[in-house]
Amino acid sequence: MRLSQSLIPTLKETPSDAQIVSHRLMLRAGLIRQMASGIYAWLPAGHRVLSKIAQIVREEQDAVGAQEMLMPTIQSADLWRESGRYDAYGKEMLRITDRHERELLYGPTNEEMITVLVRDSIKSYRDLPQLPYHIQWKFRDEVRPRFGVLRGREFLMKDAYSFDLDYAGALIAYKKMMLAYMRTFQRMGITAIPMRADTGQIGGDLSHEFHVLAPTGESGVFYDASFEAGNAMAATDVEAFYQQMTTIYAATDEKHDTALWDQIPAERRREGRGIEVGQIFYFGKKYSEAMSFAVTGPDGQKIFPEMGSYGIGVSRLVGAIIEARHDDAGIIWPDAVAPFRAAILNLRQGDAATDGICETLHHQLGADGLYDDRDERAGAKFAEADLMGHPWQIIVGPRGAANGQVELKRRATGERFELAVQDALSKVLG
Numbered sequence: 001m002r003l004s005q006s007l008i009p010t011l012k013e014t015p016s017d018a019q020i021v022s023h024r025l026m027l028r029a030g031l032i033r034q035m036a037s038g039i040y041a042w043l044p045a046g047h048r049v050l051s052k053i054a055q056i057v058r059e060e061q062d063a064v065g066a067q068e069m070l071m072p073t074i075q076s077a078d079l080w081r082e083s084g085r086y087d088a089y090g091k092e093m094l095r096i097t098d099r100h101e102r103e104l105l106y107g108p109t110n111e112e113m114i115t116v117l118v119r120d121s122i123k124s125y126r127d128l129p130q131l132p133y134h135i136q137w138k139f140r141d142e143v144r145p146r147f148g149v150l151r152g153r154e155f156l157m158k159d160a161y162s163f164d165l166d167y168a169g170a171l172i173a174y175k176k177m178m179l180a181y182m183r184t185f186q187r188m189g190i191t192a193i194p195m196r197a198d199t200g201q202i203g204g205d206l207s208h209e210f211h212v213l214a215p216t217g218e219s220g221v222f223y224d225a226s227f228e229a230g231n232a233m234a235a236t237d238v239e240a241f242y243q244q245m246t247t248i249y250a251a252t253d254e255k256h257d258t259a260l261w262d263q264i265p266a267e268r269r270r271e272g273r274g275i276e277v278g279q280i281f282y283f284g285k286k287y288s289e290a291m292s293f294a295v296t297g298p299d300g301q302k303i304f305p306e307m308g309s310y311g312i313g314v315s316r317l318v319g320a321i322i323e324a325r326h327d328d329a330g331i332i333w334p335d336a337v338a339p340f341r342a343a344i345l346n347l348r349q350g351d352a353a354t355d356g357i358c359e360t361l362h363h364q365l366g367a368d369g370l371y372d373d374r375d376e377r378a379g380a381k382f383a384e385a386d387l388m389g390h391p392w393q394i395i396v397g398p399r400g401a402a403n404g405q406v407e408l409k410r411r412a413t414g415e416r417f418e419l420a421v422q423d424a425l426s427k428v429l430g
């Protein structure tokens, strides 16, 4: 993409209405714009990040056998009356009346809808287990939308739902999801710790929240320092992995257990703040019973499926990753989610040698390259590339260009390399 022709409206000034660094950087780097309180438009660079995050989430859900589908954003109020949550949900639910005076709502989550869909699609115990998911916009009329996409009103969520014949099956689904989540966050270049958590609106008695550590996080968290070492990722077998994850202490402040905490050696106790990027729930027959969903068992008896639900805040992750990965100059994107792998900085627009090399690089990088072809000072191009956080900058100046050389800068470390054009390309693509 050519920067001169792109819709990436970067800002030099710090927006005064943004309280935390990720929100400021998302506005300054031209990723998002607020369209109404807690409702954002995703501009091209922001949209690329959001899509890459969604794609990683999708691949890791598919890898544990979940099936992607797509449910609508608008739901019927009757669905929620069936489960008894229509009145209980309160003001956070955005209620809509259509021209025929039918009551609708913008879905804040999809337990009811998926329960009815699966109920009406299967009849026998042989059709279980089921593990559908979708990646879809949700709406929650939050009292205080804040921190940009971290607490929006409209936000993108991945939500998966498990249906099993018995508790043992439901627990397997829960454990598989925990493994998928840890792989998902690791691929995004962040550490998220699974913490024992309250179940809130969703209900049930077993739940973990996944927290990215950041001083600006909304939740207080307590955890064993063993999580920092990353050794928790060693196990590959689901059962062993789950044992390892749940024997190391980590809890949100609501679930903090001081008796267990006191048993951890003092030097390993960590208290901090976290951003919740995902939450998983086991809630048994809460919805299957309320919504009369039973399959026929081997002896003709009725079996109400055991259920769980599993959410990831896809749009929240964009902000959370920036909270974890930035410096004074701007964003430091992990390679896997960066909007562009490299920026090409032409330091002498109009010079035949620099223009030629930049065009070659731009052509070869394809969609992964952002070509800064504007007629701007070098300093402005450097500052903007640092702000946008591309993992690599390929700096093309007239002196090097005359000898076929470019300078390559790694954003995360500041390392610089003088390389021939093709060598720079291999390093960026490698």
Ligand code: 5CA
Pocket: 108, 109, 110, 111, 140, 142, 149, 150, 151, 152, 153, 154, 155, 157, 158, 159, 160, 202, 276, 277, 278, 279, 280, 281, 309, 310, 311, 312, 313, 314, 315, 316
């Ligand atoms: N039905 C369950 C699991 S599918 C559920 O709704 N869980 S949740 O309430 O925990 O939401 C899942 C994830 O969505 C959260 O972990 C969080 O990362 C994200 N999320 C929730 N509310 C918001 C919000 N207002 N803005 C941005 N992301 C949010």
